[in-house]
Each structure stands twice: as structure tokens, then as C-alpha cells.
Amino acid sequence: MKMTRQERYEQRQQLKAQREEAARIAAEEEKQKQERQDIRFMRQAITQAKRASRIGEVPIGCVIVRDGKVIGRGCNRRNTDRNPLAHAEITAIRRASKALGDWRLENCTLYVTLEPCQMCAGAIVQARIPRVVMGAMNPKAGCAGSIVNLLEMKEFNHQVEVVRGVCGQECSQVLSGFFLGLRKNKEQK
């Protein structure tokens, strides 16, 4: 049976629609997979933040992931180390660079519980990290969108893909819980 021109046209249109639908579903599945992975690694960053809290440090944690594997971890240790550079991100970047044997952290995603400061945002750009996922925003010190946005400035030679608000509430609660504990301690003294 020979198809008419109109029928052939309709068949092509139908096939095209089916292909587009399949591509849309695949993209959606990929997106959901990415979201699940982001939550999973942000939870690991939160674990790092809680470690900081246990040693009396403001709870901020960071992990760096490449090919689905954590290659660097860090938590805030500013007071413990008496070092203004001892931020979670800097420690994680140092460890990840050591693990890779390269200062360029290509194909890596950095997860951090709180929006990075100017030093850490600068280090992220210097390390050429392509993707950053953050939890809570930091209106008073954040340099990834709050005060300035060093990660997405087109004037620099490197721009970062930024995802904000992953486990944001949990990240904020870890921080507010810590400060509440400090205030209670003070009142008891």
C-alpha cells in the first residue's frame, strides 16, 4: 500500500514528536539524577560542618567531588588552627589538588554548606572549579551572589556554574543551632 504525500508527512511529524518526547524524558531523568547526587554530597558537606561544630567552630563544611567520588573534604578550623585561611573550602581545595596532583580542579563539583566568602570564591576561580553547589546564603559575607558574585563574573577568565539552596534549610539550621548553643552557654556562665 502506497502512502500519500500527506500520510508520509504525518508519519514524519509523528516520529519527530516521539524523538523529542524521548529526549525530553531523558533530560528530565538526567536532571533528577543530578539533583539526587547534589543532595547526597551536600549531606556529606553537612557532616563536615557538624565536625566543625563539635570542636567549637562555626559549622561550615565542604566536599569536592569528581566522577562521583569525594576527593577532598574540609571543615572550618579557623580558631583551632589560629589561621584565617583555615576555611572549609580552602582545606578541601588543598586536599583535592593533592589527590589529583594538579592545581586545576577540572571536572570537579564543590559542595559547601554556606555561600563562600571572598577568599574562598577567589580560590574556586583560581582552581578553575567548573561547578559549585551551595546550601545556605550568607547575606553579610557571601561573595557568590549576596554581596558580590565572584563566581559568575564574565570579566574573569573563568566562570562557575552555581547551584544555590541545596539542603539550604538544613545548612541554615546547623548554623543557627550552633549560635543558639553559644548564647545558651553564655547565659549559663
Ligand SMILES: [Zn+2]
Ligand atoms: Zn571562606
